[in-house]
Amino acid sequence: MVRTVAPTRTRSGGPRLDASRDAAIASAVLEVLGRAGYAGLTMDAVALAAGVGKATIYRRWSSKAELLLSVLDVVGAPVLEVPDTGGRRDDLVTVLSEVVTLVGGPSGRALRSLLGAVVDDPALQEGCCRLPLANWDAAWSAVLARAVARGEVPAGAGESVAAEVGPAVLVLRWLVTGRPLDGTVVPELVDRVVLPLLRCR
Amino acid sequence: MVRTVAPTRTRSGGPRLDASRDAAIASAVLEVLGRAGYAGLTMDAVALAAGVGKATIYRRWSSKAELLLSVLDVVGAPVLEVPDTGGRRDDLVTVLSEVVTLVGGPSGRALRSLLGAVVDDPALQEGCCRLPLANWDAAWSAVLARAVARGEVPAGAGESVAAEVGPAVLVLRWLVTGRPLDGTVVPELVDRVVLPLLRCR
Numbered sequence: 067m068v069r070t071v072a073p074t075r076t077r078s079g080g081p082r083l084d085a086s087r088d089a090a091i092a093s094a095v096l097e098v099l100g101r102a103g104y105a106g107l108t109m110d111a112v113a114l115a116a117g118v119g120k121a122t123i124y125r126r127w128s129s130k131a132e133l134l135l136s137v138l139d140v141v142g143a144p145v146l147e148v149p150d151t152g153g154r155r156d157d158l159v160t161v162l163s164e165v166v167t168l169v170g171g172p173s174g175r176a177l178r179s180l181l182g183a184v185v186d187d188p189a190l191q192e193g194c195c196r197l198p199l200a201n202w203d204a205a206w207s208a209v210l211a212r213a214v215a216r217g218e219v220p221a222g223a224g225e226s227v228a229a230e231v232g233p234a235v236l237v238l239r240w241l242v243t244g245r246p247l248d249g250t251v252v253p254e255l256v257d258r259v260v261l262p263l264l265r266c267r
Numbered sequence: 268m269v270r271t272v273a274p275t276r277t278r279s280g281g282p283r284l285d286a287s288r289d290a291a292i293a294s295a296v297l298e299v300l301g302r303a304g305y306a307g308l309t310m311d312a313v314a315l316a317a318g319v320g321k322a323t324i325y326r327r328w329s330s331k332a333e334l335l336l337s338v339l340d341v342v343g344a345p346v347l348e349v350p351d352t353g354g355r356r357d358d359l360v361t362v363l364s365e366v367v368t369l370v371g372g373p374s375g376r377a378l379r380s381l382l383g384a385v386v387d388d389p390a391l392q393e394g395c396c397r398l399p400l401a402n403w404d405a406a407w408s409a410v411l412a413r414a415v416a417r418g419e420v421p422a423g424a425g426e427s428v429a430a431e432v433g434p435a436v437l438v439l440r441w442l443v444t445g446r447p448l449d450g451t452v453v454p455e456l457v458d459r460v461v462l463p464l465l466r467c468r
Contacts, residue, residue, distance in 0.1 A: 178382065181379065
C-alpha cells in the first residue's frame with residue numbers, strides 16, 4: 067500500500083499524484099517493480115496492474131522514468147514527518163520503525179529492484195534511489211539534532227560516523243544478509259547500539 | 268580486476284574457472300554487469316568484452332545464470348582468508364578494508380546491479396547475492412570470534428546486533444547514501460564505533 071499524502075508540489079518537478087486513480091497507478095508501479103524489476107516496468111504492465119487504460123497513463127506521464135519519479139515522490143514523503151515523542155529513545159525507535167515498515171512493504175521491494183537497475187543513468191539514479199532514502203536519512207538526522215538540542219546527546223553526534231549505525235544495520239539486513247527485519251530489531255538496536263554509542267563517546 | 272584464486276571446486280557446484288581465458292571472461296562478466304546491469308548481461312556482450320568467441324563461452328556454460336554463479340564463486344573466495352594480525356583492532360581494520368576494496372571495484376558494481384535484478388528468481392538470488400556477501404559476513408564473524416577467544420571482547424559479542432555495525436555502515440554508504448567509502452572511513456569506524464561498542468557493553 068502506498069501511504070497517501072498530498073504534497074502541494076513534487077520535489078522532482080514531475081506531475082503530482084493526487085487522485086484515487088493515481089493512487090492505484092502508484093500502487094501498480096510499486097507492485098510491478100517489486101515483482102519484475104526495472105526491466106519489467108512497462109507502461110503496459112502498469113496499466114494492467116492498475117486496471118486502467120494505457121492512454122490514461124500516457125496522458126499524465128510521457129515515459130516510465132517520469133512516472134517513476136512521481137511515484138517515488140509519494141513514497142518518500144511520509145517519513146519527512148519527524149517524530150517528536152518528547153524523548154530521544156522513543157524518537158529514535160519511531161523513526162527507525164518507520165524505515166522498517168517502509169522497506170518491508172511494496173516501496174521497499176520497488177526501491178531494492180531500482181538500486182542496481184539504473185546504474186547507467188545518473189539522473190534517474192539520483193531521482194530514484196537517493197530521493198526517498200535521503201528523506202529517511204534527513205528524518206534520522208533531525209531526530210539526532212533535537213536530542214543534541216535537548217542536551218541528551220553530545221554536540222556533534224549527528225556528524226559522527228556513529229550517527230550512521232542505526233539506519234545502517236536496517237539496510238544491511240534489508241539488502242544484504244536477510245536477517246530478520248521486524249519490530250523487534252529496532253528497540254534492540256536503539257538500546258544496545260545507538261544509545262550506548264552516543265553515551266560512551 | 269578479478270582477484271585470481273583457484274578453488275578446487277565451486278561452492279555453487281558450477282564449472283570451475285581456472286585458466287587465464289576464464290579470468291578474462293570473469294572480468295568481462297563483472298564489467299558488463301556493472302555497466303549494463305543484469306538485463307544487459309548477455310553471452311554476446313560478455314564474448315565481446317572478453318575478446319573471445321561466443322562458442323567458447325557456451326562450451327563451458329549453458330546459460331548466463333550458470334556463468335554468473337561461476338564468476339561469483341571466484342569473487343567471493345578471497346575474503347574467506349580471514350586476516351590475523353595478532354590484535355583485534357588491526358584484524359577489524361583489515362577485514363573491513365577488504366570489503367571497501369571489493370565493493371569499490373568491478374565486483375561491487377556487479378553485485379550492486381544484481382541485488383534488485385534477480386528478485387523474481389530465488390535460486391539465482393541466493394547464489395548471486397548471498398554467496399559473496401555471506402563470505403564477508405563470515406570473515407567478519409571469524410575476526411570477532413577470535414577477539415572473544417583472546418579475551419579482547421566480551422563473550423557473545425559476535426551474536427549481538429552490535430556485531431553488525433561495522434559492515435553495516437560500509438553497506439549503507441555503498442548502496443544508499445553515497446557518502447565517501449575509502450580507506451579513511453575504516454579506521455574511524457573501528458575506533459569510534461566498533462571498539463567503543465564492544466568495550467561499553
